[in-house]
Amino acid sequence: MPFSQTIEAFARALADPTRAPPAQTVGRENRPDARRFAVYRNNVAMSLIAAVEARYPVTRRLVGDAFFRAMSRAFVAHNKPRSAVILHYAANFPGFIAEFEPARDLPYLADVARLENAWVEAYHSAEAEPLAVAALAAVDPAKLGDLRFAFHPAARLLRSSHPAASIWAGHQGEGDAKPPDDWRGEEILVSRPDADVGVRILPFGGYSFAHALQNGATLGEAHLAMNFEGFDPGSHLIGLIEAGAISRFQI
């Protein structure tokens, strides 16, 4: 049998646990051996499940090991990594959770997973110098509205209709966590200006404002879009800079 067909048959049998081991593969009795072949199936599944578990420790804590194992097993069965760089694998797991029928009673679960994914992405992001608040002092106050900002490569914005960041923060260790005092939506910034990843809950409106800036709006345009009483663009901007979410500005 040509090489490509042998490997094709092996891969098909790996992907489908109901298939017999490939006829070309044999054990010591010179015939296909289901248990031997199952070692490969198990290695593939377990190594990918381990990668999902490593990326989503809080999500796992929230649902327990058995539930998480079943959910990640269902995920890896139909979502193989697109490259050998496993540190990028399972970035789409939160979307899978959102559609996962048995997790329907936990509507916040997918958002906690989104935060965990943002954390890992920030952890592995490129290095860049964060902007210092003092740098803004040199800008002519009349020109402030024209400023545009380049965000730090690690910066990630999320918005949840649940207290996803509070839940996440409350489950950093094993054991029972206290539920958030206030069950309301949260706007979240993940940043990593230096070595440590930081997670912050933004004040109300912070997500839309920062999202507009991140997508190229000027400070004036981003402010205009926030048409509600009492929105203070200055304090929001300084908050973003202090969190290390911005690396440069230009006029």
Next chain:
Amino acid sequence: MSDAHLPSPRVAAALPNRSGVGLKPEHIDEILRDRPALGFFEIHAENYMGAGGPPHRRLEAIRALYPLSLHGVGLSIGSPKPLDREHLARLAALARRYQPGLFSEHLAWSSHDEGYLNDLLPLPYTQETLATVCEHVDQVQTALGRPMLLENPSTYVVFKESTISETDFIREIARRTGCGLLLDVGNVLVSAINHGFDALAYLDAFPLQRVGEIHLAGFAEARDDSGHLVLIDAHDSPVRDRVWDLYREMIARRGPIPTLVEWDNDVPEWPVLLGEARRAEAAMAQALSTMNEGARRHAV
């Protein structure tokens, strides 16, 4: 077949002839604090293919203190499909950045149409597969601008269509491509038990002069459909006595070689892993003194 016509691999002296361990993130703080005497650290290349952040900062700190061995697990050299050029480019960039003493990869495949399977899967040994693997090894060596080491696999099944023994297959790859070899002594034992051959006979047939590094690891045990013992290359426990025996035999035959203790799952506390590395160094010294004694007796 004699090894006499094989040139000595240029990679053999790239790491010190001492023991090293696989670098695990949870051990790095202790290592940087204590700076233990160790020959080298080995990293899985794919774990350092992120753009930046703490993994690279900490690896820079380790690299400033120790030689590094770069070990790929995702190139899929043993696949009939062309190598992933982007992955090869990432690997070359990593090698330029960290200047490892050597680079090694596996005689296995791990990617298919479905995606990356994250396991080292076996291939048949035929003239056709030999030509493909040699082409891939050539490509890797060209991309990296240096010879690589190719590692012998641990396998649970063999292919009916294989026409070449594993040792002849590997020897021929080394001859055609000029690559060096990584002998995983644990894999030799695992495959020997799994397929019912003699591990020492495998060493007899292996081109030992091309070996630039040794791997040692723990294994797990299971049974196949017929009740035969199957060893699983689990990297989740201490190196077993039978692997140490085979290792000493290998050193006695070949002389000192950089030796890695692999422990990738259920990773122990740092002192336990360091203890395994010390044990490897002691076993190497013991095997060498036995060898020298033999040589002295022979001289008399």
